[in-house]
Amino acid sequence: MTTITVDAFTASADGTRIAYDLTGPTLGLAPVIVVVDGVLAHRLPVTLAVAAELGDRATTLRYDRRGRGGSGDTPPYSVDREVDDIAALLDVTGPAALLGISSGAFLALRAAADLGDGVTGVLCYEPTYDIASGEPPTDPRMIAGVENCIEAGDPGSAVELFLDVVGMPCRLLPRMRESPSWADLEEIAPTIAYDGRVLAGVALGRRALMGRWNVITQPVVVADGAASAASVAVAAESLAAVLPAARRVTLPGHGTDVPPRAMADAVAALLRTAGVP
Template sequence: MTEHQVSEQQVSEQQVSGDDVPGHIAPVDITCVNVVSKDGTTLAVDVIGQGAPVILIGGAFNDRSTVAALAAELAPAFTVLTYDRRGRGASDDRSEDYQVANEVADLAAVIEHAGGRASAFGHSSGAVLVLEAARRGLPIDRVAVYEPPYHADENQPRLAAEVYDRLRALVAAGDRDGAAELFLREAVGVPAGAIAGMKAGEGWAFMADKAPSLPYDVLVTAPWQGTPQERVAGIGVPVLAVYGDRTSPGLAKATEAVAAALPGAELRVMPGEDHAVLQRPAALARILTDFFA
């Protein structure tokens, strides 16, 4: 499987487990607000904590609930903002076409709400989004990423670009189950039997609900485009790249490539962790607290 396939499969397993849904974290004071993006899209944003602003962004099949436990861990030291990426959760999508620029504009709107500057953390495709936003010059002070699923191993097959078109067609037809299944099967590489098990589980509704946003995950990771080194070139802010020593070799290699491409970037390897680190946020929170402080 490609780096993209492995990462999003593990994210999907995280959702099925139900470990990162609302109600599974200690009570905290959360302010819920709506932020309007450049094209009029309304984004649902949760804000907790006090201190310098830090924005957390999840990957495919994720919404703000899946990073809520990490936000709670960071809240004693920072003002933490989490949001539903457009087309998922309580955020809508007013655009007429899928473009990475839409999601970059969304992050810009959340940063503006945070006071005009912020640091940011991204997991999986959310990590790629944060790096892309920094590359495009958004006012991000520090960037931390966990296992961005770039295609870093030329010996592994790349996801065909036409999967994006087929995915869009299913979303346009209102076939959320079909879109989620296509993504899992061809973008993630989940076997048919495993997908059948997911569809029979209580987590499937959560995953299918995110189907309209899956084309954005494919576009932002775009495994058919460039090397990690090319795609992060020009980022001029401090970067922390993290992966777990139990993750796939492809994801480890992609994370290492990001750190190697950026002068001064810090690389951390978390012992005993894999791509589902959001289910166990305490150790990651300690690393992020040190970096963002």
């Protein structure tokens, strides 16, 4: 029988409070999967549905990345601190696999590189960057542009800027602004730049992933959706090609429309590959 624990907390290395919930068997009775959300997301209903589909096969930990939901935020931001947040969660669960979604896939891979045996495997779902493209990993507007909007006290413009970066048609903005979720997007708008820095860290900086793929020896599944844009499949292929122990899968649907059972089955397969019963 699955159980849900809401509003549990742990502390990261810098003292930041990290909020999380657990779904599934009591810790220690099943393997663990930690969900690492992408930009502007935290503890989405679809990941709770995936956790329910996993049932007794795994315990699912969903958490609010720093600056989102029930978690705190301690400046200055760094990707290292986000890895520390995952390490703090692994102190709670013991070694666990990671499900990284969109830009969260690259944070999950960074954690796998930095935390070694603490991360037993990674499922990267719809990673957002084509490793082989030769293009910059992130649009500079996603960092400097967003940060300028936040400093000006205009989080709504930061969200609009990000939506423009990802190609959302302008005609849809009025409907987005009227949606019940807009206030939440504005609240976590500063974290858009955090994901920008996660993506930039794929190729830039002293611990860039581009020069460290070989240290990610854990099993990795790189997944996309059958109905996703062709560019998503290209990005997934490019990522799988550079990882030592990666395999590619394609799930039905696309984005958050992938059936939770299909995602749960992909998670369970990763746990088996990682040698977790």
